[in-house]
Amino acid sequence: MNAQDVLEDAQQRIRELGEDAGIRADVVEALLHPDALLETSLRVRMDDGSTRHFRGFRCRYNSTLGPAKGGVRFHPNVTRAEVQALALWMTVKCALVGLPFGGAKGGVEVQPKTLSPMELERLSRAYMRSMADFVGPDTDIPAPDVYTNAMVMGWMADEYEAIRRIKAPAVITGKPIALGGSQGREEATGRGAYLCIRELARRKRWQPDKLRVAIQGFGNAAYHVARLLQDDGYRIVAISDSKGGIYSDKGFNIDSLWQEKQKTRKVRAVYCEQSVCQLVKHDEISNDELLALDVDLLIPAALEGVIGPDNVDAVRAGTIVEVANGPIRTEAEKALCERGITIVPDVLANAGGVTVSYFEWVQNRSGYFWSLDRVRSELETFMKRAFEDTFRIADEEQRSLRNAAYVLALRRIGEALAAHGTKEYFQNGEFGHDS
Ligand code: NAD
Numbered sequence: 001m002n003a004q005d006v007l008e009d010a011q012q013r014i015r016e017l018g019e020d021a022g023i024r025a026d027v028v029e030a031l032l033h034p035d036a037l038l039e040t041s042l043r044v045r046m047d048d049g050s051t052r053h054f055r056g057f058r059c060r061y062n063s064t065l066g067p068a069k070g071g072v073r074f075h076p077n078v079t080r081a082e083v084q085a086l087a088l089w090m091t092v093k094c095a096l097v098g099l100p101f102g103g104a105k106g107g108v109e110v111q112p113k114t115l116s117p118m119e120l121e122r123l124s125r126a127y128m129r130s131m132a133d134f135v136g137p138d139t140d141i142p143a144p145d146v147y148t149n150a151m152v153m154g155w156m157a158d159e160y161e162a163i164r165r166i167k168a169p170a171v172i173t174g175k176p177i178a179l180g181g182s183q184g185r186e187e188a189t190g191r192g193a194y195l196c197i198r199e200l201a202r203r204k205r206w207q208p209d210k211l212r213v214a215i216q217g218f219g220n221a222a223y224h225v226a227r228l229l230q231d232d233g234y235r236i237v238a239i240s241d242s243k244g245g246i247y248s249d250k251g252f253n254i255d256s257l258w259q260e261k262q263k264t265r266k267v268r269a270v271y272c273e274q275s276v277c278q279l280v281k282h283d284e285i286s287n288d289e290l291l292a293l294d295v296d297l298l299i300p301a302a303l304e305g306v307i308g309p310d311n312v313d314a315v316r317a318g319t320i321v322e323v324a325n326g327p328i329r330t331e332a333e334k335a336l337c338e339r340g341i342t343i344v345p346d347v348l349a350n351a352g353g354v355t356v357s358y359f360e361w362v363q364n365r366s367g368y369f370w371s372l373d374r375v376r377s378e379l380e381t382f383m384k385r386a387f388e389d390t391f392r393i394a395d396e397e398q399r400s401l402r403n404a405a406y407v408l409a410l411r412r413i414g415e416a417l418a419a420h421g422t423k424e425y426f427q428n429g430e431f432g433h434d435s
Contacts, residue, residue, distance in 0.1 A: 003082035006304055009330050010085040013406065021397075021407045024422065027414040031091065034084055035068070035102075036060045040130035042108065044122045056127050058106040060140050061087035064416045065095055067138050068104035069354060071145030071174075072127065072156075077303075078107035085304070086145075089325055090354070093347040095409035097386045099358045104140050106131070112147045124152045128159040135160070137170035137365070143357045144174040146219070146303070150186065154179045170364035173357035182360035184375035185353075190224020191376070192352015193323045195383040196344050197229065197297070200319070203391070206296075209233035214295045214317070216240050216287060217302030218257075218267055221323045221350065225299060226254045234297070238290050241267050242302070245290045247283040291315060300327035307332045315341070322346040337400055345402035347409070348390055355382045 018028035091103025169180035235251035298317035304326035
């Protein structure tokens with residue numbers, strides 16, 4: 001799906017919801033235009049001595065509720081429009097969870113798999129050099145996203161500190177723990193999604209050992225949600241990566257699959273009994289086949305726009321939990337809702353990552369570090385509150401979960417904008433005085 005369509009889709013949703021939920025025009029207008037957008041050319045010395053240029057982007061979409069916050073993606077399909085759409089979703093997500101952050105996103109148009117580790121370090125540092133005046137602990141705080149990780153964040157933080165000649169760990173989150181990262185950040189997105197599924201299971205009276213789950217993607221977010229669901233008894237019958245997927249009706253052992261993926265860079269079914277590991281025969285499936293499996297729970301955890309008008313009729317899952325950002329296009333969502341399929345929206349399901357990023361930022365600014373237990377317990381508090389708030393609005397106002405989540409977020413941003421005065425306030429000239 002073309003990134004311009006993803007952006008138009010995201011903005012159209014804001015317009016429609018504005019009308020439908022009576023959101024003030026100034027709030028809708030504020031969310032249709034990004035605050036600032038920077039496009040840079042990153043010059044990187046390659047290992048063979050040549051230089052290459054890569055396009056880098058950063059979008060600060062909206063800072064009404066606080067400094068902008070959002071990940072950096074290294075992917076060949078990164079474009080200015082994609083970065084804007086992702087930054088808009090971050091704005092909604094932070095408001096929904098009640099974080100004192102606005103939304104941002106960044107990216108580099110690159111296939112990182114073709115770079116050596118040293119080229120990747122030089123690219124990460126070049127990105128931060130080009131963005132050093134645009135980001136900062138009080139303005140815009142990057143974090144990991146697709147094909148970036150803790151080490152990349154560490155290089156970027158180091159570059160920022162070298163330019164500013166200060167220690168400023170709060171400029172970036174998702175850092176290695178040794179460089180001021182938080183306990184529990186790596187698992188946070190998957191754990192947040194798992195907490196949503198646990199609450200949903202309670203509401204729907206699910207028996208986890210009777211449920212079959214398919215997961216698209218097998219990166220950071222997918223691995224942790226898969227592992228936690230498996231611990232609760234769910235059967236993970238399919239998983240995939242960019243090259244394709246595997247299926248087993250008996251379900252996979254997620255940890256052995258993960259270890260094998262780390263060693264071989266491939267998704268291959270492996271079972272470990274004590275210390276003996278065995279490669280097991282399995283059915284190979286395509287990513288399209290995975291999305292069409294007859295499962296109870298489908299978790300897209302890779303890229304946006306994977307369920308659209310062309311393949312929506314093939315989807316047979318009863319519930320979809322969006323761990324990826326924007327995996328379902330608006331037209332497809334309407335069809336899924338008409339068929340009674342429950343969709344836990346991305347802005348709620350994957351909010352665990354930015355929530356623990358917020359904890360990391362708080363720890364960096366206070367200079368006091370939390371235990372893993374504290375991080376997990378605070379994450380549970382934030383996720384449960386966002387989940388319950390979303391369900392309450394959905395029940396009270398007869399809305400889909402996504403509409404409810406957006407309405408809540410837009411109302412919060414609206415309250416902050418109204419605190420500076422609205423059209424009605426200035427027209428009526430009612431100035432309140434204490435005396
Ligand atoms: P990651 O780089 O760790 O993993 C990405 C996964 O997607 C890999 O398994 C990759 O093989 C797979 N993939 C890539 N292209 C694909 C394709 N065309 N078809 C199928 N699979 C493909 O990234 P991640 O951090 O796990 O992010 C995954 C999703 O979760 C993204 O949409 C991201 O925006 C979202 N997300 C991540 C975080 C976070 O904290 N990491 C937070 C919120 C949302």
